[in-house]
Amino acid sequence: MARSPRYITILHAGPGHISFVRGEVTGAVVAQAVERGPWNLEDGSLATALGDFAKRHELLDDRIFFVLPRHEAAVRILELPSQDPLELGGMVHLGAEEIVPFPLDELQTSYCLLSPIQGGSSRVLAVVVRKAVIEAYLDALRAARLDFEQVFLSTSCILTALKREGTTSCAATHVGPGGLEVALLRDGQMIFGRGVAVSVSIENDRFSESSLNEIAAEVRGSLSASRRESSDGSAPGELLVSAAGADAGPIAEALGAALDQPAHVYRHDGANSLVDAGAMATVQGDRSYFIDLTPESELIRRFASVARARALRVAVAVLIAAIAAGAVYAQAVTQRGAYLRELDARADDLRPLAQTLRTKRQQLRLIEEQVQRSASPIVVLATIASLAPDAGLNFTRFSYDQRQGVTVNGSATEPKLFDGLIDSLRGPGAAAIPQFARAQELYRTARVEWNQNVWDFAVTIPFTEASAND
Numbered sequence: 001m002a003r004s005p006r007y008i009t010i011l012h013a014g015p016g017h018i019s020f021v022r023g024e025v026t027g028a029v030v031a032q033a034v035e036r037g038p039w040n041l042e043d044g045s046l047a048t049a050l051g052d053f054a055k056r057h058e059l060l061d062d063r064i065f066f067v068l069p070r071h072e073a074a075v076r077i078l079e080l081p082s083q084d085p086l087e088l089g090g091m092v093h094l095g096a097e098e099i100v101p102f103p104l105d106e107l108q109t110s111y112c113l114l115s116p117i118q119g120g121s122s123r124v125l126a127v128v129v130r131k132a133v134i135e136a137y138l139d140a141l142r143a144a145r146l147d148f149e150q151v152f153l154s155t156s157c158i159l160t161a162l163k164r165e166g167t168t169s170c171a172a173t174h175v176g177p178g179g180l181e182v183a184l185l186r187d188g189q190m191i192f193g194r195g196v197a198v199s200v201s202i203e204n205d206r207f208s209e210s211s212l213n214e215i216a217a218e219v220r221g222s223l224s225a226s227r228r229e230s231s232d233g234s235a236p237g238e239l240l241v242s243a244a245g246a247d248a249g250p251i252a253e254a255l256g257a258a259l260d261q262p263a264h265v266y267r268h269d270g271a272n273s274l275v276d277a278g279a280m281a282t283v284q285g286d287r288s289y290f291i292d293l294t295p296e297s298e299l300i301r302r303f304a305s306v307a308r309a310r311a312l313r314v315a316v317a318v319l320i321a322a323i324a325a326g327a328v329y330a331q332a333v334t335q336r337g338a339y340l341r342e343l344d345a346r347a348d349d350l351r352p353l354a355q356t357l358r359t360k361r362q363q364l365r366l367i368e369e370q371v372q373r374s375a376s377p378i379v380v381l382a383t384i385a386s387l388a389p390d391a392g393l394n395f396t397r398f399s400y401d402q403r404q405g406v407t408v409n410g411s412a413t414e415p416k417l418f419d420g421l422i423d424s425l426r427g428p429g430a431a432a433i434p435q436f437a438r439a440q441e442l443y444r445t446a447r448v449e450w451n452q453n454v455w456d457f458a459v460t461i462p463f464t465e466a467s468a469n470d
Contacts, residue, residue: 009062010279011148012244013140014069014177015040018053019245021276022062027284029270033057034245041136050144064148065283066141067275068293070155070195071179073129074100074434077114077190083122088113090361096128099434101463106131108296112156112289114190125190127153127291134295151293155193157278158183159289162240164281165268169237172266173219174274175200175207175251176244180215182222186237192226207250215251216258221427223259228428239263242274380406383432387424393417405435405462407442411454415444418457425461435463 007030012019019034035053039046054060076099080091093109100107108131114123134151141148158172158181168188174181178199184192196218200211207215241252241263252263271277282290377400384406388395397409412418422439429436442458 007062008280008283009059009064010276010283011059011064011066011141011146012069012177012275013046013050013066013137015046017177017245018046018049019177020053020057020059021271021273021280022057022059023271023280025284027280029276029280031057032245032270032276041140044140044143047140047143050140050146054144054146059146063283064141064146065150065152065279066137066148067152067154067157067176067279068129068134068137069176069179070153070181070193071197072133073127073153073195073293075128075153075155075193075195076126077193078124078126079117079121080124081121083116083120085113086357087360088122088124090357092124092126092128094361095126099126100128100130101435102130108134108293110153110291110293112159112291114289123189125155125159125193125289125291127155127293129293131295131297134293135297138295138298151295152279152282153291153293154181154275155183155195156289156291157275157282159185159190159278160281160286161266161268161274161278163188163288164277164286167238167240170240171219171223171237172240172242172274173215173251173255173263174242174244175215175246175248176273176275180218182219184223184226192222192229194222194225196222206247212250212254216254219255220258225427225431229431240266240274242266242272244273244275248272376402380433383429383436384408384425387429388421389417393421403463405438405460405464407458407460409456409458411456413452413454415455418444418455418459422459425459435461438462 006025008023008025010021010023016039017034017036018039020032021029022031023029035049037049039049041047078092078095080088082088082091088111089109092111093104096107096109097104108129110127111124114125116122138148138151154174154176158174162170162172162183162185167185169186170184172183172185174183179195179197181195182193183190198211198214198218200215201208239252239255239259239261241248241255242265243251248265252265255261255263266272266274266277268277271280380400381398384398385395392414393410393412395408395410397407399407399409410418418441422441425436425439429439439459439461442460444455444457446453446455448454
């Protein structure tokens with residue numbers, strides 16, 4: 001039996017995992033389910049499983065909203081010199097190549113406002129995703145004949161859920177399909193966020209011991225990184241835990257033991273997941289942290305489909321009018337002409353704004369190109385230098401290749417000094433420059449200089465994953 005369109009379904013899908021939460025327009029949860037299996041996007045098995053899943057749970061007539069997990073996107077908290085929504089969107093889009101090393105036409109961007117800053121600037125949550133990543137998921141949905149409305153980001157859903165709960169300071173941890181996410185709030189402001197792709201093992205709807213240990217280690221590392229970046233180094237407030245399609249209680253217990261701090265399981269109106277609750281609130285109209293990652297190609301396809309349907313209806317109406325009476329046909333032509341004139345008038349009103357946006361985009365592109373040519377190596381070197389210890393380690397050579405990456409040579413009085421440098425590059429350094437997460441040692445050799453042991457070393461930071469050996 002077909003379901004009424006009043007039902008809203010929040011859908012999650014990824015390698016080995018499909019789950020959904022169905023709610024009424026009020027947000028009250030009426031059904032939810034999870035299934036796991038050996039599925040993946042590449043061979044089409046996930047699309048087949050989605051089709052079977054949708055038929056079993058009668059999802060085809062629901063309003064479907066798909067959630068992209070945080071680890072599939074690059075998310076940054078930025079301060080931008082504007083408070084105009086169009087300008088902020090343009091700045092995020094033009095700066096996407098600085099966040100993800102891919103051509104701009106291969107990237108999908110979006111943002112939400114975190115808070116305005118006195119003086120005309122803004123703190124925003126900028127999101128950059130490869131279009132190929134989103135399209136792979138959407139192709140699976142289309143193959144399963146699931147007509148989705150929008151694509152949300154898990155991070156914005158978590159922030160929306162916490163705002164609705166009135167939570168102003170906490171460390172929220174969400175374990176979803178294929179990864180986990182940590183979001184830290186202080187005084188109502190997001191101050192740190194991290195998404196990590198992890199493969200968790202679940203047996204009888206419970207996480208395995210090894211998976212719980214891995215989750216606890218990742219969360220502990222995220223909180224340590226946030227404290228290093230914090231001006232006062234303070235610990236987070238409440239620990240809040242949720243999971244998609246599984247009991248979050250064991251995760252809360254593991255985190256409480258690992259961090260020596262009580263951790264609480266999130267529950268709200270039947271939705272045990274922060275992401276599901278936030279997505280439901282967004283569908284209901286809460287746009288506090290709204291991010292829509294629906295690709296432009298999908299919007300164009302929908303527009304074309306609607307246009308074709310309208311054109312067909314117009315053609316039938318014109319044919320009937322021509323058969324019935326010439327007067328009705330003449331009236332239809334007159335109305336059509338008036339509609340076209342109205343569209344032309346609207347287009348004339350929009351042309352000055354479009355020209356202004358093109359001019360600003362060109363100016364921003366020139367600034368971006370200048371920064372890329374002159375400032376990027378300096379920023380990289382300055383960041384590496386800021387992470388080095390104050391004494392006992394010297395840099396002798398810095399090599400920068402825009403495509404290949406960075407190589408740093410130097411010497412240290414103790415091996416632990418450059419071991420610490422590599423850890424810093426992969427930790428706080430990666431938060432500033434994501435490629436630093438691939439930092440690795442090339443070599444270390446010992447020698448004697450002035451009757452003292454000295455270790456020469458080299459560290460490489462490849463800019464692409466294909467160049468990395470790990």
